[in-house]
Amino acid sequence: MHVGVGSGNPVKVAAVESALGGRLGARVESVPVESGVAEQPFGEAETIAGAENRARRVRESGDGYELGVGLEGGVAEVPGTGGLYLIMWAAVTDGETMGRGAGPRLRLPEPVARRIRDGEELGPVMDDVLGEDDVAKKQGAAGALTDGIIDRQEALEQAVAGALAPFVTDFYTSSVVE
DSSP states (O other), rough: OOEEESOOHHHHHHHHHHHHHHHGGEEEEOOOOOOOOOOOBBHHHHHHHHHHHHHHHHHSSSSSSSSEEEEEEEEEETTTTTTTEEEEEEEEEEOOOEEEEEEEEEEHHHHOOOHHHHHHOOOHHHHHHTTOOHHHHTTHHHHHTTTTTTHHHHHHHHHHHHHHHHEEEEETSSHOOO
């Protein structure tokens, strides 16, 4: 199966490869496409829309991808927590079905959250805070915030695994659950 990942980020491609774990006989390729949302998505809806847009655009690229995968990281206020969280969503489509899955939510430290609320993007803020370049293409904010307990790839793998569910089991067909 030919699978396209709507990103040029090698961490996102690796997350899809790992989540698939050889299932579906998948050949995974990077297909950089636009998300159609803000550079720093804010809220669940915008983050989900970015993932779905990427998945659809991969399929519409005309390169014969049987599955399009979109991954989008964003930030969202979580009611009842008093905090701003790093969120991750994945979407997978075959052109008819759209699978969606979320990764873990990690509360952002208040100094980082304040900068995001003031309009900065998480990636450059984390680069600045950590004194590194391209944190998003390495351990990501997830790795930095958990001291490596979970890194960006692992967090994205969870989202992809959830989004793949309708394509790897029969539980999502009406005849199985009725």
